[in-house]
Amino acid sequence: MATDLVKNEGKHIHKPTAVKKETNWTKRILITVMFLYLSIFLLVPLVYIFVKAFEQGSGVYFAAITNSDALDAIKLTLLVTLITVPLNTVFGIAAAWLITRFQFKGKQLLLSLIELPFAVSPVIAGLVLVLFFGPRGVMGPLFSEFGIKILFSTPGIVIATMFVTLPFVARELIPVMQAQGKAEEEAAISLGASGWQMFVRVTLPNIKWGLLYGMILCNARAIGEFGAVSVISGRIRGMTNTMPLHVEILYNEYQFSAAFAVASLMSLLAILTLTIKAWIEWRAEKQLTA
Amino acid sequence: MTIEISNVTKHYGSFEALKDISLNIPKGELVALLGPSGSGKTTLLRMIAGLESIEEGTISFDGSDLTDKHVNQRDVGFVFQHYALFKHMTVFDNIAFGLNVRKKRLRPSKKEIEVKVYELLELVKLSGFANRYPAQLSGGQRQRVALARALAVEPQMLLLDEPFGALDAKVRKELRSWLRKLHNEINVTSVFVTHDQEEALDVADRIVIMNNGKIEQIGTPSEVYDNPASPFVYDFLGNVNLFHGRLHKGKLNLGYAQLDAPDYLDAMDKNAVGYVRPHHLNIEREKKSVDAIATKVYFIHSIGPKWHIELKREDSDTYVEVELNKAEHAQLDLTVGEVVYVRPKEMKVFIPEDFVI
Numbered sequence: 001m002a003t004d005l006v007k008n009e010g011k012h013i014h015k016p017t018a019v020k021k022e023t024n025w026t027k028r029i030l031i032t033v034m035f036l037y038l039s040i041f042l043l044v045p046l047v048y049i050f051v052k053a054f055e056q057g058s059g060v061y062f063a064a065i066t067n068s069d070a071l072d073a074i075k076l077t078l079l080v081t082l083i084t085v086p087l088n089t090v091f092g093i094a095a096a097w098l099i100t101r102f103q104f105k106g107k108q109l110l111l112s113l114i115e116l117p118f119a120v121s122p123v124i125a126g127l128v129l130v131l132f133f134g135p136r137g138v139m140g141p142l143f144s145e146f147g148i149k150i151l152f153s154t155p156g157i158v159i160a161t162m163f164v165t166l167p168f169v170a171r172e173l174i175p176v177m178q179a180q181g182k183a184e185e186e187a188a189i190s191l192g193a194s195g196w197q198m199f200v201r202v203t204l205p206n207i208k209w210g211l212l213y214g215m216i217l218c219n220a221r222a223i224g225e226f227g228a229v230s231v232i233s234g235r236i237r238g239m240t241n242t243m244p245l246h247v248e249i250l251y252n253e254y255q256f257s258a259a260f261a262v263a264s265l266m267s268l269l270a271i272l273t274l275t276i277k278a279w280i281e282w283r284a285e286k287q288l289t290a
Numbered sequence: 291m292t293i294e295i296s297n298v299t300k301h302y303g304s305f306e307a308l309k310d311i312s313l314n315i316p317k318g319e320l321v322a323l324l325g326p327s328g329s330g331k332t333t334l335l336r337m338i339a340g341l342e343s344i345e346e347g348t349i350s351f352d353g354s355d356l357t358d359k360h361v362n363q364r365d366v367g368f369v370f371q372h373y374a375l376f377k378h379m380t381v382f383d384n385i386a387f388g389l390n391v392r393k394k395r396l397r398p399s400k401k402e403i404e405v406k407v408y409e410l411l412e413l414v415k416l417s418g419f420a421n422r423y424p425a426q427l428s429g430g431q432r433q434r435v436a437l438a439r440a441l442a443v444e445p446q447m448l449l450l451d452e453p454f455g456a457l458d459a460k461v462r463k464e465l466r467s468w469l470r471k472l473h474n475e476i477n478v479t480s481v482f483v484t485h486d487q488e489e490a491l492d493v494a495d496r497i498v499i500m501n502n503g504k505i506e507q508i509g510t511p512s513e514v515y516d517n518p519a520s521p522f523v524y525d526f527l528g529n530v531n532l533f534h535g536r537l538h539k540g541k542l543n544l545g546y547a548q549l550d551a552p553d554y555l556d557a558m559d560k561n562a563v564g565y566v567r568p569h570h571l572n573i574e575r576e577k578k579s580v581d582a583i584a585t586k587v588y589f590i591h592s593i594g595p596k597w598h599i600e601l602k603r604e605d606s607d608t609y610v611e612v613e614l615n616k617a618e619h620a621q622l623d624l625t626v627g628e629v630v631y632v633r634p635k636e637m638k639v640f641i642p643e644d645f646v647i
Contacts, residue, residue, distance in 0.1 A: 183370050184374050184376055186370070187370060187376070187439075188391075189341075190339060190367070190368040190440075191362075191387055191439065191440075191442075191443055192362045192392060193387070193391040194362065197391045201376075201387075201391070202376055205376075206377065
């Protein structure tokens, strides 16, 4: 009996440490692999952008980003973003509301349609829009009759960007609102709140972090979109050039430092976006545990 | 303020949730809608509140038709099963919500709202909790906040959906008697949904028993318990033993035993079932009369002060459950395997054809 006990105890002490060591090693190896991988594919290129951008000195750098074509591209990108993000936010809220609060036929189809832009290549999306709004397209002649130019102009770029960034807000909100349920909203209504009061006082506070997160992702994509915009914009310098298109043009003209300078500006915007995103996640988590 | 429900029907797809329901709820009463899940009780409650649309029929309140009135115009206080408190608001803001969303000319002043909220907090015994968030409260406290929030708008009627469903047994009992007292104090017409017969019998002035989208019986707790209108009600309101037999001229013939059924003196040779509650059965060692049924003691166990005896009938494969109190059990001193006779003190006979549709 006594020997048995000792034996068992021995085993008992030995076993967990062996398991612990194993997981520790697995963890260490995985961490190393992850860091190497991310460094090679993300960190080094990112640093390289800034190194290349400043290669010919800060004078060339600032000249590149204050050049009138560059400024026009920056302005256009910001304008497009300022139009698309609010529109897709409204659309995303409406779509999430419809899907999570109502029962109707074709709900699954609607969900698939919302995610369609994720599945379709942006270049194809751009092409479809060109055919649709082109002079021989379905809508092109109609708009040109009213003197509205869509192709090779800002409205076209906005439409293309909206198409590509359409799913972001809705996709973030649907699971959040599903988890929330409608009981709180029903409670608000039964207490005499109007639909709008319910939305502002109850729904919005409950979904605000998910909504902000979706808007941030939407914003990042709107700034960076290349494919669809490239097809529909016609890339007219100083007119329909967005930042990503401008980078490509500079690069093709062998103005490497200038190309990297504008690219570095976009990278900074991306880093800023990521920081805000991380902050939102941190806040949301803090609120959940509070 | 009477709630009148007449001929209300509701479908979910092809499922008939409510079938032609008519019901009057008198002013000031506390009424329980009791039934198993899927019986339509919650649907009916939500329809009274206006959270569910009415397909056919009308619901009126004190003579004025509510059928097409929007929820936020109905003047109801609704307490949700899982409280549905606003997570991002303090207890104070939760309770004040209904007053704060009022149109400016109907809205009480800030001071008045404050007075009202503290009054309600006092009423639900949560005076020190005004600045807490719902996440910082226990289940029972949340339920009381939900109730205070519903009462803040001074509703014409109070509707509660399984108000104690998510609470543990002890808290549930406490809140239940507290709700009863509260109702006596404020006297607002109240309807609550429950699947717990004990809760309904304990709290309600009247019980509406529902099954399969229909009302089985309406009555005071003692009426429905002592005089169940249907086998379903009998079964649902507590444990019951069934004795299948042939009913003929006031006698239920089980084969070896014959039970009295004085309500059916002119019945002629029909299949029938006798319903007997476990505490309405006597256990005797000898067969003294024709209504004693031979059984063998199968299992004996105690639940608190009560003893439950399970017996297997000698004439069939069915089991009979008898409930004895401590003294009865001590006096009988039963042993497992022993043959004894059970004799119903009270029985209700139903003829199945009457209830098969």
